[in-house]
Amino acid sequence: MRPPPLLDVHGLTMRFGGLSAISDLSFSAGQGEITAVIGPNGAGKTTLFNCITGFYRPQVGRLVLHHPDGSALGLETLADHVIARKARVARTFQNIRLFPRMSVLENLIVAQHRVLMAASAFSLAGLLGLGRYRRAEHAAIDLARHWLDRTSLTSFADTEAGSLPYGHQRRLEIARAMCTRPLLLCLDEPAAGLNPRESGELNQLLRGIRDEEGIGLLLIEHDMSVVMGISDRVVVLDHGNLIAEGSPAEVRGNPAVIRAYLGEPDEPAVVTGAEG
């Protein structure tokens, strides 16, 4: 029994010159589910995220985001910042992209730009120090504090984001994405570079986001313990093609997946993380 779809990908094709990074890809991600996107290096996972969040414009295909109110948006035609604002898709990046010289709290406040901008009437009301803006700012701080607590970063609120340890920066990026109140959260290798303890905490956090916020998560991950541990569905890409889709257990036993990760019997083995 599958939940209602949140994101529908239909026949997506993304070419760079002669190279097809994604070809004719179709799958869907459900509401309130963690959908893992896995595949060997260069399979097209990050490219898929860039298409969903509007940083790339696919040549062919449709990306439909279903809002809980029943409306649907075609992401393939929208600009990146419009997707973040209207479709409420938030993301993190494979190479962390924080605002390094701004404080941790400021990073989370900037994420609420849209709400604060409206409350401050494009900063005019804020300039005059009107109450409406002050209330909105307090609300923004409260939301930021909530996510700081959830990611155990509260004690770092006033430090420079760029000076945080790597694992903290990863969590901060997730907190920042959540401060935009997204419906779909796309995480590009959030566990990369984390130690096992941090990785375990990340699993907790992501499960918490799914269960308490009820939003959908799309998760690119090489760490199979994370993938198998928390995902509801797994989508496997190889050379831009969908080679398997299903529950973690189904995918784990799929011969095509094993072949993609371990290479053809007569080919040298490919770098993997698929032991788990």
Place this chain on the structure above:
Amino acid sequence: MEDSSPPLIRSAALAALLAALLALPLLGVRLVDSANGLSLSGRPELVAWAAGGVFCGRLIIDLFRRWIRDFSIRLPVPPPPPEWTRFGVGWALALFALVLPFLPFADRNLVDKATMVLIYIMLGWGLNIVVGLAGLLDLGFVAFYAVGAYSYALLSMTFGLSFWVCLPLAGLFAAAFGLALGFPVLRLRGDYLAIVTLGFGEIIRIVLQNWQDLTGGPIGISGIERPSLFGLSFKAVPPEGQTGFAEFFGLNYSADHRVIFLYFLILALALATNLFTLRIRRLPVGRAWEALREDEIACRSLGINPTTIKLSAFALGAMFAGFAGSFFATRQGFISPESFTFIESAMILAIVVLGGMGSQIGIVLAALLLVGLPEWFRDLQMYRMLAFGAAMVLIMLWKPSGLLSSRSPTIRLGGRA
């Protein structure tokens, strides 16, 4: 350091030899035009001079380099000052600026120079919005200063509007030009943006120079209306229907009154710019500027439209330049394209960069250093640029990220910053 002196001599000797070789054909022989036709004559003394000069020069440079190296190691790099000191320094500076004209040593000359410095501080604060906060490298900022100055001059001459009416209009015009420049360059970043803005600055200057009918061309516009204080004129003989400032307050007429008035006018304008910037840094737009400077892609992923944010930075920065421009016009009473050359843009940018990109007080210090000091040592005209260059080199060696480069957050958990 005896161990390294031979290489020092050797490198100087090598340079001298090279110079001698080069000088031999360039300086060493001369064509002599005589009755017998052309002939060559030697000038060995010039070659010797060239070689000797290069030898000494090289030695001095090497010694200087070594000294700089030791020097930069020895110079303590102070820790970032705690926040309250910066706050205190700001208020102390503002207070000092307020009482400056009434201090015993303040003569007309000093107030005049302080006015000049304040113009640059205001321009620096305006450009700081664009470069320091939004991170958009603008090399043509002087264009907006020019637009402000010419708007004021033309509005006041053509329609007889007073300074106080023209001031906001000039700001609006400059902001409109900021938008006009902003649109085409939105996609550009870094060096490309710098080049296009540089071109824009030159275009404006060249238009001003050539649009004879409107701007008077290279001759410029003179006889620009001087400002009045709520209708009180600063002229020796107030125009028909106006009261003189001195007369109104029962003072003896003095030309100093106007100088002091202009000083306070620019002080007020500059402080308004500062307050505006301090305030807007804490508002969504201001934070978005800084976020954009840090990472544009991350901004877009958070639903921030870089176009509007960049345009607002361009427009607001230009607006303050426009205010400063109309002040400049009313102070001088005369403007021409000469005053709006690239070197002005470079100067303003140097002030912002030297101040520490985004630091308000840093800009004050940098303006004092780059504009105030040279004004002071006017007598040493010849060495001004030399000293200017040396100061820049020293500062870049000592504090590569500007005088005051630490940044304090615009908001803190459990209380406002």
